[in-house]
Amino acid sequence: MLKFFAIFCLAIFYQCYNADRKIKADTPEPVKVVINIGEQAPNLSYPNPEGQIISLYSLRGKIVLIDFWASWCPPCRHENPNLVAIYKELNDKKFSKGDGFTVYSISCDRTKKDWTEAVAKDQLIWENHVSDLKGWEAEATYAYNISAIPSNILIDGDGIILAKDLHGEALRTYLENLLIE
DSSP states (O other): OHHHHHHHHHHHHHHHHHHHHHHHHHSOOOOOOOOOTTSBOOOOEEEOTTSOEEEGGGGTTSEEEEEEEOTTOHHHHHHHHHHHHHHHHHTTOEETTEESEEEEEEEOOSOHHHHHHHHHHTTOOSSEEEOOSOGGGOHHHHHTTOOSSSEEEEEOTTSBEEEEOOOHHHHHHHHHTTBOO
């Protein structure tokens, strides 16, 4: 009897697994775009926790770090204090490629609660926190061909991609080299 039950459960699992795979196979994947340094960054427009849409292009004129992260990602959470320190130090400075520095944080979370609690706990003090709450299937991850987090893209005041995946001291050094004395 136990053997029959085990086989029955395995058969049900197999059908569910294949049904899920069939649905995903029939659903076209969004096209991942290759994003290169020196190219124009595609615009992004997503809601903040209050539901207001924030466009990446609305930040034109500033150096912007497009930061992909999630509350459930330990390396992301480990990097957040570094990013907060850099933001505090450099957000109001003048750069050769932009007036000021800000962060456009894109959360790859699935729940608003997890996302907003992490923003508060990590004291992410910049204003531009957005998410479509689609988790790893977030549309922005496809638009920027993001395959792992934490990941980021630095753009200048005109929206041109300057660098990718700069963290900690590498980000600070890059930004300091753009400062106008």
